[in-house]
Amino acid sequence: MPRPLVIGLAGQPNVGKSTVFSILTGLTAEVGNWPGRTIERREGSARIGGREFHVVDLPGTYSLTSNSEEERIAREFILRERPDVIIMLADAAALERNLYLLAELLLLPIPVVLGVNMVDVARREGVEFDAHVLEAALGLPVVPMVASRNEGVAELLQAAAAVADGQRDYAPDRPEIAAAHREVYEEVCTLVAGAVPEGVPDSWVALKLLEGDREVTERAAEWLAPEPRARVQALLREHEDAVLDVAGARYEWIGRMVRAAVRRPKLGQVSFTDRFDRIATHPGWGLALLLGVFALVFWVTFSVAGPVQGWLEEGVVARVATGLGALLGGAPAWVQGLVIDGLLAGAGIVVTFVPILFVFYLALGFLEDTGYQSRMAYVMDRFMHGIGLHGKSFLPLFLGFGCNVPAVMGSRVIESRPARLLTIMLAPFVPCSARLLVLAFLVPLFFPAFPTLVAWSLVVANLLVLVLIGVLLDRFVFRRERLAFVMEMPLYHLPNPRTILVYAATNVWTFIKRAATIIVVVSMVIWVLVSYPGAGVDDSYLAMFGRSLEPVGSLLGLDWRLIVATLSSFVAKENSIAALGIIFGSEGESLGQTLAMVITPAAALSFLVVNMLFVPCVATVAAIRAETRSWGWTLASAGLMLASALLFGLLVYRLALLFGLGGAGA
Amino acid sequence: MTSANEFILSDLPDGFRGIVARVTGGRDLAARLAAMGLTAGTQIVVLQNRGFGPMLACVRDTRIALGRSQAGLVTVYECPTAAN
Numbered sequence: 001m002p003r004p005l006v007i008g009l010a011g012q013p014n015v016g017k018s019t020v021f022s023i024l025t026g027l028t029a030e031v032g033n034w035p036g037r038t039i040e041r042r043e044g045s046a047r048i049g050g051r052e053f054h055v056v057d058l059p060g061t062y063s064l065t066s067n068s069e070e071e072r073i074a075r076e077f078i079l080r081e082r083p084d085v086i087i088m089l090a091d092a093a094a095l096e097r098n099l100y101l102l103a104e105l106l107l108l109p110i111p112v113v114l115g116v117n118m119v120d121v122a123r124r125e126g127v128e129f130d131a132h133v134l135e136a137a138l139g140l141p142v143v144p145m146v147a148s149r150n151e152g153v154a155e156l157l158q159a160a161a162a163v164a165d166g167q168r169d170y171a172p173d174r175p176e177i178a179a180a181h182r183e184v185y186e187e188v189c190t191l192v193a194g195a196v197p198e199g200v201p202d203s204w205v206a207l208k209l210l211e212g213d214r215e216v217t218e219r220a221a222e223w224l225a226p227e228p229r230a231r232v233q234a235l236l237r238e239h240e241d242a243v244l245d246v247a248g249a250r251y252e253w254i255g256r257m258v259r260a261a262v263r264r265p266k267l268g269q270v271s272f273t274d275r276f277d278r279i280a281t282h283p284g285w286g287l288a289l290l291l292g293v294f295a296l297v298f299w300v301t302f303s304v305a306g307p308v309q310g311w312l313e314e315g316v317v318a319r320v321a322t323g324l325g326a327l328l329g330g331a332p333a334w335v336q337g338l339v340i341d342g343l344l345a346g347a348g349i350v351v352t353f354v355p356i357l358f359v360f361y362l363a364l365g366f367l368e369d370t371g372y373q374s375r376m377a378y379v380m381d382r383f384m385h386g387i388g389l390h391g392k393s394f395l396p397l398f399l400g401f402g403c404n405v406p407a408v409m410g411s412r413v414i415e416s417r418p419a420r421l422l423t424i425m426l427a428p429f430v431p432c433s434a435r436l437l438v439l440a441f442l443v444p445l446f447f448p449a450f451p452t453l454v455a456w457s458l459v460v461a462n463l464l465v466l467v468l469i470g471v472l473l474d475r476f477v478f479r480r481e482r483l484a485f486v487m488e489m490p491l492y493h494l495p496n497p498r499t500i501l502v503y504a505a506t507n508v509w510t511f512i513k514r515a516a517t518i519i520v521v522v523s524m525v526i527w528v529l530v531s532y533p534g535a536g537v538d539d540s541y542l543a544m545f546g547r548s549l550e551p552v553g554s555l556l557g558l559d560w561r562l563i564v565a566t567l568s569s570f571v572a573k574e575n576s577i578a579a580l581g582i583i584f585g586s587e588g589e590s591l592g593q594t595l596a597m598v599i600t601p602a603a604a605l606s607f608l609v610v611n612m613l614f615v616p617c618v619a620t621v622a623a624i625r626a627e628t629r630s631w632g633w634t635l636a637s638a639g640l641m642l643a644s645a646l647l648f649g650l651l652v653y654r655l656a657l658l659f660g661l662g663g664a665g666a
Numbered sequence: 667m668t669s670a671n672e673f674i675l676s677d678l679p680d681g682f683r684g685i686v687a688r689v690t691g692g693r694d695l696a697a698r699l700a701a702m703g704l705t706a707g708t709q710i711v712v713l714q715n716r717g718f719g720p721m722l723a724c725v726r727d728t729r730i731a732l733g734r735s736q737a738g739l740v741t742v743y744e745c746p747t748a749a750n
Contacts, residue, residue, distance in 0.1 A: 062698075062701035062702055063700075063701035065701070067697065067698060093727055094703070094726065094728045096727065097702060097703035097726045097727065097728045100701055101701075127727070212697075240693075243693055243696065243697060244696060244700070244705070244706065247696075247705050248705055248707070251703075251705055251708075273729070274713070277713070277722070277729075281714055281722060283716060283718075283719060374731070377731070378720055378722070381719060381720040381731070382719035382720065391731070391733075484694075484695055484698075484735075484736050485720055485733030485736060486695075486698055486699065486702070486730065486732055486733070486736055487730070487731045488702060488729065488731075489722065489729035489730070489731055
């Protein structure tokens, strides 16, 4: 059996690459990181007609210059790991701009097969294209596709295999440099020849030098001997304008390639995207829509996932606990306690989070897949300027609703360091899914009469705190700085259920993996800290520590139990529930009844506010350290969160007391 | 080419059709915009410009959102045959 063909899946953003990847690899997909980077690397295997393929999903990039981490990863993969074939996906509705990436890929020594996706959307936009004509012009296989309906995906893979096997002609037409710079290009080619490492084409290095590519310029200085280096540098200084010429020549080549292949029978019609954008990008209506979408996401999460969660809790976790109790009947009391009250209490609550997390990620995946997410960035841009950021920071911060770790790491799409630091400092203020789950779990217990209203108000208040902190940091710590906001607004299209399901499942699985390791261990540790040295919780180690902090906590209405639950959230935010479950669960009634009896509404509000703003979880702290490369900023972030938690907890508690929420029962 | 008919992109009203004259403000911005289809000589249509906040323009079938300061670095001249 022949070895699997290695395929690199390339494409600009918003071309449906995730959909194609999930169709190809299905359940074999694995998520890791690119070596030495924090950007996700997704790969998996596919099998068509008895042939095995290994597919690596490259980051979506508009070009292959070294402007961004993603672009460097994509070209390093091609040059170092040498896939057998590259499959490039293009958007049929914006073919010219998409082929810019093809013009770059064709300079690298790996054959390329082109999949032109979303031909149905393009047709609705009034763009018709002829794959055979384009194929003849480009000299490489072109496959028309509608990936969301699984049309053309198998054909694309077969074309890739045929090119790799040499069964299909591959003689691509490559763009050439404009006449004005041909001479200097050839001279640079000659100068770098021989000095460039094995496997990197001289012609590509020469072109990247003329384009002013930072990484290649730095590397070439190391590769070249002093004399040719000086000559190359002199040539590049003389021809600084070459970058525009290189881009211009690529589009001229693209123009020639698509001239006969693309037709626009209908001109001047108003597309759905333009009509919907009149609302979605409107400064007023767009904002109203965005808030409405957020409200809807929360409403769906509470009303759909809530009942499922209750069923899991009563129907599954409680039964497992009974079963385990019978099974461990003869075991020592401490083993029963550790397994049932420690391990299962922690793991069980984690399991009941799954429906909420899943519904939440389905909603986020839907927003991303339809193309609406970038409108959010556009609408939010002017508000982000108020806190020294632009619309692009909205996306990483928005990711923070899933998890603060990708929010901190996603901040690297922002070019300037002050703006990136500011985004990193603000990211932990975004209520992550774990904290939202804490809300989703506790708010209905504390405030059964109007859970959605209370949860929604808490989230809005949390975001107001974020804005306030942002304004203060921008004003007093970071100098106001102008930032480049440039972003594509993709055409709206029907979401693909499979892509969204895979997105949600991957994220939920990541959460479960994390839960299985850290959270259960912490839950068990807490059980030990709660059960020893004395007989009751009141005599435990944790109680001792909690009591020592009670003088501060009582100002915010937090007794030692609530303090302990808050402290345990440092390892993982959702641990505060596990801790509450263990501490209050030992009284024999359901957690909801116990909490409602013991904690006043004012203290409950204060506890929720403190938990939403408390020191970021250990994973986020680690991410902040990794991204800022500074313990100073890391500690500053933790200190800032702690101070805000205490300040706003105090404020909310005192206000709630004024409004008479200090009595028992909600 | 310099002419009396050159405008700054951020000053142009909704629906304006023109040709990109040049992108100033450095090689990085020019390269990023080029990869998204915005190069000198391309037809550009202003989709939304409210005089504050970011604006939307369409080049090569691509809708691009530009911050106000970036739009201020793009020069556009009037398209003489801007009939449709």
